[in-house]
Amino acid sequence: MISAREMRRRRLGWHGVGVLLIALVIDLSLTPHPVDIGVPQGDKYEHVLAYATLMFWYAQLYASSRVRIGIATAFVAMAIGLEFLQRITGYRTFEITDMAAGALGVLAGWLVAPPRSPRLIEYPALRWPARR
8 A cells, every 4th residue: 555645756756748749849849840650640640649648647546537627628628729839930830620630649648548547647566766
């Protein structure tokens, strides 16, 4: 069993990594040199994977359906907002299908999240090193 103190520490670390993941998605969405995986329409796969990862990550922290609905809504809004920002950059394109891929990724992340999969934040092997 994980102590309350250990769980607080884990949650803080998971939030920190989550913020970095969000920043990475924003950066990759607005960079003038997007990643090309060499597959036709490969950016759709990237959107699904990115938003599934974000939703799955934050679902580790929050089990409440109400909170998850809020998180899912925020990530879908982020996907839509980033498309509009891409439109005004002049070097990226606006695509409704990218918005749909982001929303699909959020749904996929929710569907594979706990309780259908292990709650990784509670996994014993993920303990922080003991302080000396």
